[in-house]
Amino acid sequence: MKYISTRGQAPELSFEDAMLTGLARDGGLYVPAHIPTLSAEEIAGFAGKPYEEVAFHVMWPYVSGSFSEEEFKGAIARAYADFGHAALAPLKQLAGNHFLLELFHGPTLAFKDFAMQLIGQLFQTALKRRGDRVTIVGATSGDTGSAAIEAFRGLDAVDVFILYPHGRVSEVQRRQMTTPNEPNVHALAVDGDFDDCQAAVKDMFNDFDFRDSVHLAGVNSINFARVLAQVVYYFTAAVSLGAPHRKVSFTVPTGNFGDIFAGYIARQMGLPIEQLVVATNQNDILHRCLSGEGYFKGETMPSISPSMDIQVSSNFERALFYAYDQDGAAVAQLMDELKQGGGFNVSQGAMQALAEIYTSGRASEEETLATIKSELAASGELLCPHGAVGVKVAKEHLHESVPMVTLATAHPAKFPAAVEDASGVFPPLPPRMADLYERSERVTRITNDLGAIEDHIRKHTKP
Numbered sequence: 001m002k003y004i005s006t007r008g009q010a011p012e013l014s015f016e017d018a019m020l021t022g023l024a025r026d027g028g029l030y031v032p033a034h035i036p037t038l039s040a041e042e043i044a045g046f047a048g049k050p051y052e053e054v055a056f057h058v059m060w061p062y063v064s065g066s067f068s069e070e071e072f073k074g075a076i077a078r079a080y081a082d083f084g085h086a087a088l089a090p091l092k093q094l095a096g097n098h099f100l101l102e103l104f105h106g107p108t109l110a111f112k113d114f115a116m117q118l119i120g121q122l123f124q125t126a127l128k129r130r131g132d133r134v135t136i137v138g139a140t141s142g143d144t145g146s147a148a149i150e151a152f153r154g155l156d157a158v159d160v161f162i163l164y165p166h167g168r169v170s171e172v173q174r175r176q177m178t179t180p181n182e183p184n185v186h187a188l189a190v191d192g193d194f195d196d197c198q199a200a201v202k203d204m205f206n207d208f209d210f211r212d213s214v215h216l217a218g219v220n221s222i223n224f225a226r227v228l229a230q231v232v233y234y235f236t237a238a239v240s241l242g243a244p245h246r247k248v249s250f251t252v253p254t255g256n257f258g259d260i261f262a263g264y265i266a267r268q269m270g271l272p273i274e275q276l277v278v279a280t281n282q283n284d285i286l287h288r289c290l291s292g293e294g295y296f297k298g299e300t301m302p303s304i305s306p307s308m309d310i311q312v313s314s315n316f317e318r319a320l321f322y323a324y325d326q327d328g329a330a331v332a333q334l335m336d337e338l339k340q341g342g343g344f345n346v347s348q349g350a351m352q353a354l355a356e357i358y359t360s361g362r363a364s365e366e367e368t369l370a371t372i373k374s375e376l377a378a379s380g381e382l383l384c385p386h387g388a389v390g391v392k393v394a395k396e397h398l399h400e401s402v403p404m405v406t407l408a409t410a411h412p413a414k415f416p417a418a419v420e421d422a423s424g425v426f427p428p429l430p431p432r433m434a435d436l437y438e439r440s441e442r443v444t445r446i447t448n449d450l451g452a453i454e455d456h457i458r459k460h461t462k463p
């Protein structure tokens, strides 16, 4: 499989190169040159199979040519060996036709472990074979960073630098980033918000001297390998609810549009997904855009679901690429308008294409808190604030004939203050990480200045 850029001006790459590179050199995002499909029989055959086996079948067409079957199966097995639930992504029933897909049983208690653990194994395999090393730089609103650090800690072919907005991540998120003591792990607390961190990472990728000198690699959700790993659980969930013989809908708490875009890929591969519902918190640029108001940046407002506190949603570029019939020049123009003028309008044709696939809703802070409380009473499920945003919006899109699956993206113990505030119940950490609050922390506070950040990285990268 070859990978092409959403802006049409970067060289086509193999899966391995696209994975190791992250952002394309024309500023675009890599997508597969075509989306492979699975027949109804193949999808039906996933019923009752272990998660790892489905994972191999769903992802293999995208990675073959870059990894051998054995390498890829080994990477999958190692990636998911440390999860705290035998089903990896268990499905729970909330109400008659509403289900919760628990994606928080990985080592950092958020869905990002599904992709990051696999990427860690694939990087290691590829770099070892090449005798190469890379510097991974990522921006995080909390969960990506902890998942990346957990996935790459101790790997000798990789230095990992994670930029997070100082004071704007939860204590559990921060501790998951600052307590690993391997020398290849570097947590950077930036004086700014998540969009500043994300912009700094993008700027580093566009600084080709710097990019080449430290062998920069990205594992943010712009990395297609991340999206790919997330496609799998749409299949396992839908199949356990009767797909491909029955349609299923999904509601996805969304920030950077990576997780929900994986749902789009699953749908294009042949999974009968009826609705893909985008659920945003008060930072609702995606909801506004899908409601026909154009894509215009506002101020990022800190919320109790901080992993969705963004105004520029990186992976939405991929959705636009398909909505604009894979016209890279049109996408490049929109992204230029976004950079120059803070936003753009979506053409009528593209809006129509988006509306065929996505719908959306938003949850205010009050509604999120109220949903945590009411869901605990209704089903006994203690939701994290991100999952609660999803459940609130999902309830506005329920249909009798099609089961709805809401993605629970994090464990409630990752956001204990908001959960306790809403429900009166303090969610304990799972026993395997109960000593997190006692471990000592290591972090560098840094100003929101590209030069300062690049200097720090140069100085702390192993040659």
Ligand SMILES: *Cc1c(COP(=O)(O)O)cnc(C)c1O
Pocket (backbone or CB within 6 Å): 110, 111, 112, 143, 144, 221, 253, 254, 255, 256, 257, 258, 259, 260, 307, 308, 386, 409, 410
């Ligand atoms: C990252 C994250 C999200 C948003 O996912 P995207 O792929 O960026 O849309 C939602 N919830 C949690 C807990 C997250 O960590």
